[in-house]
Amino acid sequence: MILARVVGTVVSSHKPRKMDGIAFLLVEKIDPVTMVGKGDFVVAMDSVGAGPDEIVFYVSGSSARFTPVTEGVPTDCSIVAIVDFIEKNGSFTYRKDQPENG
Amino acid sequence: MILARVVGTVVSSHKPRKMDGIAFLLVEKIDPVTMVGKGDFVVAMDSVGAGPDEIVFYVSGSSARFTPVTEGVPTDCSIVAIVDFIEKNGSFTYRKDQPENG
Amino acid sequence: MILARVVGTVVSSHKPRKMDGIAFLLVEKIDPVTMVGKGDFVVAMDSVGAGPDEIVFYVSGSSARFTPVTEGVPTDCSIVAIVDFIEKNGSFTYRKDQPENG
Amino acid sequence: MILARVVGTVVSSHKPRKMDGIAFLLVEKIDPVTMVGKGDFVVAMDSVGAGPDEIVFYVSGSSARFTPVTEGVPTDCSIVAIVDFIEKNGSFTYRKDQPENG
Amino acid sequence: MILARVVGTVVSSHKPRKMDGIAFLLVEKIDPVTMVGKGDFVVAMDSVGAGPDEIVFYVSGSSARFTPVTEGVPTDCSIVAIVDFIEKNGSFTYRKDQPENG
Numbered sequence: 074m075i076l077a078r079v080v081g082t083v084v085s086s087h088k089p090r091k092m093d094g095i096a097f098l099l100v101e102k103i104d105p106v107t108m109v110g111k112g113d114f115v116v117a118m119d120s121v122g123a124g125p126d127e128i129v130f131y132v133s134g135s136s137a138r139f140t141p142v143t144e145g146v147p148t149d150c151s152i153v154a155i156v157d158f159i160e161k162n163g164s165f166t167y168r169k170d171q172p173e174n175g
Numbered sequence: 176m177i178l179a180r181v182v183g184t185v186v187s188s189h190k191p192r193k194m195d196g197i198a199f200l201l202v203e204k205i206d207p208v209t210m211v212g213k214g215d216f217v218v219a220m221d222s223v224g225a226g227p228d229e230i231v232f233y234v235s236g237s238s239a240r241f242t243p244v245t246e247g248v249p250t251d252c253s254i255v256a257i258v259d260f261i262e263k264n265g266s267f268t269y270r271k272d273q274p275e276n277g
Numbered sequence: 278m279i280l281a282r283v284v285g286t287v288v289s290s291h292k293p294r295k296m297d298g299i300a301f302l303l304v305e306k307i308d309p310v311t312m313v314g315k316g317d318f319v320v321a322m323d324s325v326g327a328g329p330d331e332i333v334f335y336v337s338g339s340s341a342r343f344t345p346v347t348e349g350v351p352t353d354c355s356i357v358a359i360v361d362f363i364e365k366n367g368s369f370t371y372r373k374d375q376p377e378n379g
Numbered sequence: 380m381i382l383a384r385v386v387g388t389v390v391s392s393h394k395p396r397k398m399d400g401i402a403f404l405l406v407e408k409i410d411p412v413t414m415v416g417k418g419d420f421v422v423a424m425d426s427v428g429a430g431p432d433e434i435v436f437y438v439s440g441s442s443a444r445f446t447p448v449t450e451g452v453p454t455d456c457s458i459v460a461i462v463d464f465i466e467k468n469g470s471f472t473y474r475k476d477q478p479e480n481g
Numbered sequence: 482m483i484l485a486r487v488v489g490t491v492v493s494s495h496k497p498r499k500m501d502g503i504a505f506l507l508v509e510k511i512d513p514v515t516m517v518g519k520g521d522f523v524v525a526m527d528s529v530g531a532g533p534d535e536i537v538f539y540v541s542g543s544s545a546r547f548t549p550v551t552e553g554v555p556t557d558c559s560i561v562a563i564v565d566f567i568e569k570n571g572s573f574t575y576r577k578d579q580p581e582n583g
Contacts, residue, residue, distance in 0.1 A: 074403070074422040074456055076389070081263035083178070083207075083232065085256035087223045089242050092255065097176070097232075099207060099263060105389075105405060105420050114207050116176040116232050121393045125264075130389065130403075130422045132455045135237045135339070135441045135543070139453035140395050147241035147255050149234045150176055153398065153453050154391035161387035161405060162431075183365035185280070185309075185334065187358035189325045191344050194357065199278070199334075201309060201365060216309050218278040218334045227366075237339045237441070237543070249343035249357050251336045252278055285569035287484070287513075287538065289562035291529045293548050296561065301482070301538075303513060303569060318513050320482040320538045329570075339441070339543045351547035351561050353540045354482055380505070380524040380558055382491070411491075411507060411522050427495045436491065436505075436524045438557045441543045445555035446497050459500065459555050460493035467489035467507060468533075 074130040074153065076105045079123050083116050091146045098123060098152065100131065105159050108167055117150045118143055128156040128167055176232040176255065178207045181225050185218050193248045200225060200254065202233065207261050208268055219252045220245055230258040230269055278334040278357065280309045283327050287320050295350045302327060302356065304335065309363050312371055321354045322347055332360040332371055380436040380459065382411045385429050389422050397452045404429060404458065406437065411465050412472055423456040424449055434462040434473055482538040482561065484513045487531050491524050499554045506531060506560065508539065513567050514574055525558045526551055536564040536575055 081099035096119040101110040108128075117131045120140035129152045131137075137151040138144060159167040183201035198221040203212040210230075219233045222242035231254045233239075239253040240246060261269040285303035300323040305314040312332075321335045324344035333356045335341075341355040342348060363371040387405035402425040407416040414434075423437045426446035435458045437443075443457040444450060465473040489507035504527040509518040516536075525539045528548035537560045539545075545559040546552060567575040 074454065076420070076422060081261065081268075083256075083261050084259045085232075086259055087225075087257035088255055089222065091241075097256075099261065104418075106418075112206075112208075114178070116178060120395065123393075130391075132453050133236075134439075134455050136444060136453045136455045138238060138241070139397075139444070139451065145241065147234050147238045147253065148176065149236050149238045151453065153394055154389075154403070155393035157390045157392055159387065159389050159405065166387075183363065183370075185358075185363050186361045187334075188361055189327075189359035190357055191324065193343075199358075201363065214308075214310075216280070218280060235338075240340060240343070247343065249336050249340045249355065250278065251338050251340045285567065285574075287562075287567050288565045289538075290565055291531075291563035292561055293528065295547075301562075303567065316512075316514075318484070320484060337542075342544060342547070349547065351540050351544045351559065352482065353542050353544045380556065382522070382524060410520075412520075426497065429495075436493075438555050440541075440557050442546060442555045442557045445499075445546070445553065457555065459496055460491075460505075461495035463492045463494055465489065465491050465507065472489075 074132050075102055076128065076130050077102050078110060079125055079127050079129060089147060095119065095142060095146065100129065106161060106166055115150050117152045118148045119152050121152055121155055123152050123155050130154050130156065176234050177204055178230065178232050179204050180212060181227055181229050181231060191249060197221065197244060197248065202231065208263060210269055217252050219254045220250045221254050223254055223257055225254050225257050232256050232258065278336050279306055280332065280334050281306050282314060283329055283331050283333060293351060299323065299346060299350065304333065310365060310370055319354050321356045322352045323356050325356055325359055327356050327359050334358050334360065380438050381408055382434065382436050383408050384416060385431055385433050385435060395453060401425065401448060401452065406435065412467060414473055421456050423458045424454045425458050427458055427461055429458050429461050436460050436462065482540050483510055484536065484538050485510050486518060487533055487535050487537060497555060503527065503550060503554065508537065514569060516575055523558050525560045526556045527560050529560055529563055531560050531563050538562050538564065
């Protein structure tokens with residue numbers, strides 16, 4: 074799974090019916106040490122109610138169809154978790170409850 | 176899913192029968208912030224009737240076989256949505272109805 | 278799917294039985310605008326009778342097992358089409374029937 | 380499979396139920412010759428009880444769902460082995476029982 | 482499939498039972514024109530009895546589970562062939578029976 078920040082939305086009215094009602098979020102991959110965005114973006118389906126600026130991780134490939142929201146849906150990228158904190162070598166690089174990390 | 180612009184077509188008369196009648200589009204990956212092409216191209220099967228210059232996103236891997244058009248077809252890349260708009264941090268980076276973004 | 282040129286063959290006498298009788302071709306990825314090789318090579322199973330110097334595209338991942346020739350075979354890369362022409366923004370970047378493009 | 384070092388943990392309280400009770404580890408890809416980290420991080424599910432600083436390898440894609448711990452779970456990255464040693468051209472580049480390699 | 486050279490082994494005593502008795506080989510991707518290693522390594526399961534310095538190709542993704550040795554095993558990388566020779570544009574870039582290419 075890859076860590077990313079929710080930075081926007083992508084809206085489409087021409088898509089398979091199975092995709093109706095699922096949000097497409099624009100997410101930017103981040104470096105989990107510095108929390109800086111990498112300028113590398115993907116469109117991810119939301120399965121957990123993620124919102125703007127939240128740190129999430131998404132699953133790629135066939136497993137993207139294994140969330141309760143995305144079964145049978147032609148997605149290759151689904152957000153599966155909103156991150157509370159990231160710990161590296163005993164220190165936090167990110168804590169959701171500390172706004173300066175938002 | 177990856178955002179891309181439809182820039183052309185690829186035509187083949189030697190391919191598996193299951194692929195008959197499905198358009199192969201040449202798409203160029205874009206940066207969704209600047210909307211500039213990355214010079215990185217893939218061949219994608221069209222499942223939504225996408226046309227020249229449209230911004231789309233495609234699904235890779237096994238999920239490319241999960242559109243109504245591509246079930247059971249040996250594709251690893253299928254266009255699943257024509258994009259209406261892309262919003263990043265509250266601003267539009269792309270709106271289909273504004274020709275200058277086309 | 279990725280566009281590539283057939284540049285050679287790879288021969289092996291130690292492989293699973295399911296692979297017997299299928300040609301392994303050495304293919305080089307190309308830039309579909311300039312048609313120049315990228316120096317990036319993969320071994321692809323042939324499902325369409327592709328020959329030297331032909332422009333093809335191959336499918337990766339599980340879909341590589343969805344051609345008539347490769348069902349159930351442990352391949353992650355199968356050539357699925359010999360390209361007749363590539364059109365980009367209304368011009369041909371490649372036409373099979375024009376030898377100078379060969 | 381890719382060799383990596385366990386460098387931390389990622390904690391989430393918003394995720395699919397199927398993921399409850401499985402640890403998400405932050406792992407850094409390494410060069411198996413120098414054992415130096417590459418600054419490239421992924422979130423991996425632990426299926427073997429890996430701990431801080433251990434060298435492991437993880438499996439990506441659909442096979443990440445084929446461990447006893449991760450069946451049916453939407454993961455695309457699962458740690459499947461804690462490494463005892465790495466041998467290259469007859470020499471050890473890593474031995475778990477030699478602390479200086481830890 | 483990707484061409485690589487067998488350069489070592491990776492040994493683990495903490496892994497799923499399904500993996501018992503299968504060798505994990507350290508392989509280095511090569512350029513099939515120059516036969517020089519790329520410094521890019523993966524851990525591959527052996528399904529063909531490959532040995533040190535042999536040139537092989539491996540299959541990635543779900544197809545890695547489609548060899549006789551690796552069915553149902555959580556692998557994403559399996560060696561499926563030991564290469565006898567590589568021919569590019571009518572010349573050999575590698576012949577197993579010529580030691581200087583070993």
